[in-house]
Amino acid sequence: MADSAQAQKLVYLVTGGCGFLGEHVVRMLLQQEPRLCELRIFDLHLDPWLEELKTGPVQVTAIQGDVTQAHEVAAAVAGAHVVIHTAGLVDVFGRASPETIHEVNVQGTQNVIEACVQSGTRFLVYTSSMEVVGPNVKGQPFYRGNENTPYEAAHRHPYPCSKALAERLVLEANGRKVRGGLPLVTCALRPTGIYGEGHQIMRDFYHQGLRLGGRLFRAIPASVEHGRVYVGNVAWMHVLVARELEHRAALMGGQVYFCYDNSPYKSYEDFNMEFLGPCGLRLVGARPLLPYWLLVLLAALNALLQWLLRPLLLYAPLLNPYTLAVANTTFTVSTDKAQRHFGYEPLFSWEESRTRTIRWVQAMEGSAQ
Ligand SMILES: NC(=O)c1ccc[n+]([C@@H]2O[C@H](COP(=O)([O-])OP(=O)(O)OC[C@H]3O[C@@H](n4cnc5c(N)ncnc54)[C@H](O)[C@@H]3O)[C@@H](O)[C@H]2O)c1
Numbered sequence: 149m150a151d152s153a154q155a156q157k158l159v160y161l162v163t164g165g166c167g168f169l170g171e172h173v174v175r176m177l178l179q180q181e182p183r184l185c186e187l188r189i190f191d192l193h194l195d196p197w198l199e200e201l202k203t204g205p206v207q208v209t210a211i212q213g214d215v216t217q218a219h220e221v222a223a224a225v226a227g228a229h230v231v232i233h234t235a236g237l238v239d240v241f242g243r244a245s246p247e248t249i250h251e252v253n254v255q256g257t258q259n260v261i262e263a264c265v266q267s268g269t270r271f272l273v274y275t276s277s278m279e280v281v282g283p284n285v286k287g288q289p290f291y292r293g294n295e296n297t298p299y300e301a302a303h304r305h306p307y308p309c310s311k312a313l314a315e316r317l318v319l320e321a322n323g324r325k326v327r328g329g330l331p332l333v334t335c336a337l338r339p340t341g342i343y344g345e346g347h348q349i350m351r352d353f354y355h356q357g358l359r360l361g362g363r364l365f366r367a368i369p370a371s372v373e374h375g376r377v378y379v380g381n382v383a384w385m386h387v388l389v390a391r392e393l394e395h396r397a398a399l400m401g402g403q404v405y406f407c408y409d410n411s412p413y414k415s416y417e418d419f420n421m422e423f424l425g426p427c428g429l430r431l432v433g434a435r436p437l438l439p440y441w442l443l444v445l446l447a448a449l450n451a452l453l454q455w456l457l458r459p460l461l462l463y464a465p466l467l468n469p470y471t472l473a474v475a476n477t478t479f480t481v482s483t484d485k486a487q488r489h490f491g492y493e494p495l496f497s498w499e500e501s502r503t504r505t506i507r508w509v510q511a512m513e514g515s516a517q
């Protein structure tokens with residue numbers, strides 16, 4: 149892939165390229181992958197910003213398609229050298245049915261693998277998730293663990309179940325012979341909670357804070373650590389993995405890597421305040437204002453309301469039994485596997501990641517600044 153005859157000749161496909169992470173992967177590839185000649189962006193919904201990318205030296209091909217449709221995936225993959233499969237249904241709020249989540253995340257991933265095998269595409273990078281590991285149903289903490297830390301990965305919620313199944317499919321496909329007889333090389337990246345420009349949940353918290361007169365109320369103890377990683381660094385890791393998979397196939401093929409950077413270990417709410425604070429919001433309470441049992445009750449009530457209202461409307465608040473359990477369980481990673489295996493160093497320092505995210509929040513309509 150890397151010899152001079154192939155310089156500037158690589159075709160990459162990014163599934164989910166119009167999503168929060170996908171957009172950053174797309175832009176990072178255009179900036180950091182000099183051997184790119186065509187970049188295909190495959191997504192259910194194509195965004196207008198794609199148009200501005202079409203004026204550069206790399207051919208940008210936007211493909212509107214659905215990963216659950218094998219023939220659409222096969223057509224998009226045909227002739228690609230590398231596939232970065234980041235499309236997924238990220239739903240922990242009960243918006244989609246468990247069946248739909250499974251179909252998109254598991255069947256969609258199977259379709260991508262089969263398309264690689266059929267078309268002779270050799271390199272597949274899968275965006276997995278920390279949720280493949282935990283927090284588990286027992287709410288056991290995972291404190292600064294790494295890829296080898298023993299932890300019981302037991303799940304019931306459709307989203308982590310689907311990500312775990314899909315990740316397994318990707319890892320098991322490593323070494324399968326693709327068209328032409330060469331082996332498929334795959335690996336999976338497991339981001340913790342991603343933040344940065346375009347993060348919908350950060351947007352939701354910001355608007356909620358504005359509605360509450362510039363205040364947010366602490367619900368989770370400050371001692372519960374939640375792993376977070378800047379979107380630019382997650383994108384950079386995808387680009388590096390895709391680049392290095394060929395040269396280090398024996399080492400990297402079939403491997404998983406947590407996505408990490410130098411973002412500080414904090415509770416979910418305290419971490420959000422790193423950005424929302426400078427934008428005029430304040431987190432009220434050094435300790436949770438409501439007792440935990442009451443939050444559990446409210447979360448259960450939300451789940452009941454969601455179920456009762458489903459025939460009439462979609463009620464999907466941020467707080468439900470699953471999101472409460474995730475937010476209230478320590479899950480942080482501390483690893484250097486990506487550095488050892490493919491030389492990853494974060495491209496953005498914590499200060500830069502923070503500044504960029506704050507600027508993005510400030511630029512949102514209705515900024516409290
Ligand atoms: N956001 C996080 O904190 C986080 C953390 C860990 C892992 N991840 C993983 O990263 C990936 C991207 O997540 P995100 O936060 O950018 O989500 P997102 O919803 O912003 O992006 C997902 C993209 O996939 C597309 N998509 C959904 N269903 C599709 C289908 N059937 N066919 C084609 N495209 C489809 C969506 O249109 C969207 O553009 C997901 O696989 C997710 O599981 C996200």
Ligand SMILES: C[C@@H](CO)CCC[C@@H](C)[C@H]1CC[C@H]2[C@@H]3[C@H](O)C=C4C[C@@H](O)CC[C@]4(C)[C@H]3CC[C@]12C
Nearest residue numbers: 238240277279340341367416466467471472474475
């Ligand atoms: C109890 C509320 C009081 O303020 C806070 C609720 C916060 C939750 C909505 C979020 C807390 C942790 C988040 C998840 C985590 O960051 C990792 C994820 C992995 C990724 O693959 C998908 C998104 C998510 C599940 C993310 C979703 C939102 C939280 C549960």
